[in-house]
Amino acid sequence: MAKLLQTLFDGVAVGSLYALIALGYTMVYGILQFINFAHSDIFMTGAWIAFVIAKAAGWAGGDTPIWASLVTLLGSMIFCGLLGFVIERLAYRPLRGAPRLNVLITAIGVSLFLENTGQLEVLFGTQPQRMPTLLSSEPLFRIGGVGLPLVDVVVVLVAVGLMLLLQWLVFSTRLGRAMRAVSFSIPVASLMGVNVDRVVSFTFVVGSALAAAAGFLYAMKYPGLNQPAHSTWILLGLKCFVAAVVGGIGNVRGAMLGGLLIGCVEMFGAAYLSTSLRDVYVFSILILVLLFKPTGLLGKATVEKV
Amino acid sequence: MSEPLLDVSGLSLAFGGLKAVTDFSLKLHKGELQALIGPNGAGKTTIFNLLTGVYRPQQGEVRLGGRLLNGLPTHKIAASGMARTFQNIRLFGDLTVLDNVRIACHLRARAGLFSALLRTPAHVAEEAAIREKAMALLEVFSLADRHAELSRNLPYGDQRRLEIARALGTEPKVLLLDEPAAGMNPQEKVALSELITLVRHRFGVTVLLIEHDMALVMKICERITVIDHGVTIASGSPLEVQGNPAVIEAYLGAPSAEGH
Amino acid sequence: MGYLRAVSPFLGAIVLAFVMQFGVAPMFGAYYQKLLIDIGINIVLAVSLNLVNGFAGQFSIGHAAFMAVGGYAAGAITYYGSFHVFGDALVHHGQGDVLFLAATLVGGCVAAVAGWVVGLPSLRLKGDYLAIVTLGFGEIVRVLLQLTDDVMFKRADIEAASVGTLALALGGALGFGGLPFYTSIVWTYFFAFTLLVIAVRLKTSGEGRAFLSVRENEIAASAMGIDTTRYKVRAFVLAAFFAGIAGSLFAHEIGTTLNPRELGFQKSFDIVIMVVLGGMGSISGAVLAAIVLTLLPEFLREAASYRMIIYALLLISMMILRPQGLFGVREVWELYRRPKVSRPQVRPPGSLP
Known part of the structure; x- marks a missing residue:
């Protein structure tokens, strides 16, 4: 029972991280129909910027005030939001309307650029680092014999909070309506007076900021940060992309659902079956879902007009 | 009746x-x-x-x-x-006019993948026959002299006629x-x-x-x-x-x- | 006469492969000879992926997985087979080359079967979804290979072990070490030139045009009687076969280790980049891109830590400045023949199948 509960907590915590990152993939896909492979590197940059901020401020140990975490989180989100803006402006915008494969390759190029620039000694360097502890991993309270550390609670609360914020942004604001219009059809939206460039920029800023938040939370939960070009980052990104696809790509709620599902599948598989096969579970779920419901769990089927 | x-x-x-x-x-x-x-x-x-x-x-x-x-x-x-044309033209845009018709003619071809890779004499003869048939079709539609052009570069009316020629290629x-x-x-x-x-x-x-x-x-x-x-x-x-x-x-x- | 014409290009491939080994290679040192082999292997990879991505218009980004499947299958056969035949896993020219050839072809077939198994259900999916499934398949292959047992190296153990045990003793995460180095310039270019003959013959035949029609417009293709699923699977299987062969060449090359990490999605991306850079569907473009992209990192070696940054920037600017790749869909010999061909227009989003 305790193991079950523990696994469930882990699954939800990791799943909410996945969901945060999956949102970035799904929003960009929904609007521009391309897989932003560089998104995992924004996530990586978010984690590393959090490390740089905490290190520069000299925060360490369990007795740092809670606002230190908040400053780190916001700093990372702002930086990555700007980064997302610049990337879209310089690399993706000139390719608007180009064949999809070209945009995809550009995204791979951006990804390589971010990883290898991050590895420069003046930036993050080529060595793994340890994130200072800002949030205590002591159990905050216990449920059914399982201790719930502050980190996990913060991870889930921040993730859920940001998702609610996004939900409100997309479905209850003018800008959100513009986003949905652009994702329906770029030419039609621009004929209706929507400033498409601004909406796309905004989407990248929001998606990147969410990825940065996920990066910060990830660094809190798993303090051993791998070097920027390490394959764990891309692999994590891929899993989140899988989450977005499983939920139904382009669908904001689908990304949240997919993230939680993938997180739980991975954790339960690792706990009850075999740890070394955890990536296999994730990709098998992907293939199964796509074969039986090709548009994902919450995705809508589109019919090509003949 | x-x-x-x-x-x-x-x-x-x-x-x-x-x-x-x-x-x-x-x-x-x-x-x-x-x-x-x-x-x-x-x-x-x-x-x-x-x-x-x-x-x-x-x-x-x-x-x-x-x-x-x-x-x-x-x-x-x-x-x-049964062959058809499409209301919203669906040509093979990046292929030549001739290739568009030849693809349709492929339906009645006999030679398979391996004879194509080996270039057997039967395959060579069949390719020649298909080319001839396709060119004859293009001739009927006055498209023969544009056979080497990419089909998406054709004027609109020609594209519509090419669609019919292509459909006829399937006999x-x-x-x-x-x-x-x-x-x-x-x-x-x-x-x-x-x-x-x-x-x-x-x-x-x-x-x-x-x-x-x-x-x-x-x-x-x-x-x-x-x-x-x-x-x-x-x-x-x-x-x-x-x-x-x-x-x-x-x-x-x-x-x-x-x-x- | 007709049959001579049928086989002469394949004979030419053999002759050219020997010319590469004994005519071209001696002009370079050992380091560049290895580079020549790398180029050849990349040509096989790029041209074979071009059959799927360029010809049939299906978007696969798991090509390295088929390379891994073929490489491990062939590697296991030459390594453990050598113990059974020769008592050790050293290079034995003559008989050993025959073993290597057989192993390579078997590796290709195993990869082709894998291609069929993956392709048949997933080719129903369109565009990006197919890409994701191929990517997922690649990751599954990588993880499974990492879980295999250590390589056996004692003759007695190997002779006592069952085939099943040997098939699982592939070195795990450390990689499959100790493979004999059979990959030579002759072998590499024999396969590269053979594939080129096949690709060119395909592109200029009815069967090949059927592939192209699937890329151009699937609905119109099926209305013209093309069984689109069958042609997609064919392209997939053929490409997987040659990826498997490239895997075997890679596995038996000096200075490389066959390990799961080398053949992950990054390797798949490298191959996709070659195809797109060369121009989707252009065979000569894929060859040229394979050469350029193999040499480019070597030239940038001086710049050390800036190497990959420059590579990334070149990639991005290439995509922005010349989106159709080096040659577009055309071949290098078609570039000046048809003056009336205009530059491919940028397609509206979503118009690509």
Whole structure:
């Protein structure tokens, strides 16, 4: 029972991280129909910027005030939001309307650029680092014999909070309506007076900021940060992309659902079956879902007009 | 009267609650030229999609030369002798005009992958024959001197004619033309109607035509079927259909609507 | 006469492969000879992926997985087979080369079967979804290979072990070490030139045009009687076969280790980049891109830590400045023949199948 509960907590915590990152993939896909492979590197940059901020401020140990975490989180989100803006402006915008494969390759190029620039000694360097502890991993309270550390609670609360914020942004604001219009059809939206460039920029800023938040939370939960070009980052990104696809790509709620599902599948598989096969579970779920419901769990089927 | 070549009976399809086609029947005899007309959104193209297997009929039967085609995939229906053109042109844009027709001719080719890779003499002879056949088709459509151009660089009218040439490359018994005159000017339309008549006699194909231009339809077709909202509202010779009140209503609105 | 014409290009491939080994290679040092082999392997990879991505227009980004499948299958056969035949896993020219050839072909076939198994259900998916499934398949292959047992190296153990045990003793995460180095310039270019003959013959035949029609417009292709699923699977299987052969060449090359990490998605991306850079569907473009992209990192070696940054920037600017790749869909010999061919227009989003 305790193991079950523990696994469930882990699954939800990791799943909410996945969901945060999956949102970035799904929003960009929904609007521009391309897989932003560089998104995992924004996530990586978010984690590393959090490390740089905490290190520069000299925060360490369990007795740092809670606002230190908040400053780190916001700093990372702002930086990555700007980064997302610049990337879209310089690399993706000139390719608007180009064949999809070209945009995809550009995204791979951006990804390589971010990883290898991050590895420069003046930036993050080529060595793994340890994130200072800002949030205590002591159990905050216990449920059914399982201790719930502050980190996990913060991870889930921040993730859920940001998702609610996004939900409100997309479905209850003018800008959100513009986003949905652009994702329906770029030419039609621009004929209706929507400033498409601004909406796309905004989407990248929001998606990147969410990825940065996920990066910060990830660094809190798993303090051993791998070097920027390490394959764990891309692999994590891929899993989140899988989450977005499983939920139904382009669908904001689908990304949240997919993230939680993938997180739980991975954790339960690792706990009850075999740890070394955890990536296999994730990709098998992907293939199964796509074969039986090709548009994902919450995705809508589109019919090509003949 | 003899067996019809294409015998469609009771064809129905609904998308969710929307009835796209209801109880559609049609008999097409060998060598005939019939038209399918109706207002925009009446379900004409949907009927073509049902006939060619793009959609599966929920009810009804499609028989070609007595053979049941229901549920067959599109490429098998093409192989059994039904070819079509598309309302929104679907050429192989990045391929040459000649290649567009050659691909259609491939349907009747015998040589397989390995003889292609080995360039067996049989394969070489067949390639030559296909090229000759395709060029002859292009000649009929006055496209022979543009055979090396990429098809997406052709002017609009030529693209429409290339679609017909390509469909003929599959050696069809029945040719379905989906608005072949759309977007053409009056002179081009006259030329096209002559071309359709020529094609019909020269290749011995039976034609079912969707067209908006009533003058064109009246001039060349033997029989016309009118549908509206997926339902057949009239069927007969051009003269019969022209005077049918239901047809006039469908096109011009109900006469009782005068005081709206 | 007709049959001579049928086989002469394949004979030419053998002759050219020997010319590469004894005519071209001696002009370079050992380092560049290895580079020559790398180029050849990349040509096989790029041209074979081009059959799927360029010809049939299906978007696969898991090509390295088929390379891994073929490489491990062939590697296991030469390594454990050598113990059974020769008593050790050293290079034995003559008989050993025959073993290597057989192993390579078997590796290709195993990869082709894998291609069929993956392709048949997943080719129903369109565009990006197919890409994701191929990517997922690649990751599954990588993880499974990492879980295999250590390589056996004692003759007695190997002779006592069952085939099943040997098939699982592939070195795990450390990689499959100790493979004999059979990959030579002759072998590499024999396969590269053979594939080129096949690709060119395919492109200029009815069968090949059927592939192209699937890329251009799937609905129109099936209306013209093309069984689109069958052609997609064919392209997939053929490409997987040659990826498997490239895997075997890679596995038996001096200075490389066959390990799961080397053949992950990054390797798949490298191959996709070659195809797109060369121009989707252009065989000569893929060859040229394979050469350029193999040499480019070597030239940038001086710049050390800036190397990959420059590579990334070149990639991005290439995509922005010349989106259709080096040659577009055309071949290098077609570039000046048809003056009337205009530049491919940028397609509206979503128009690509």
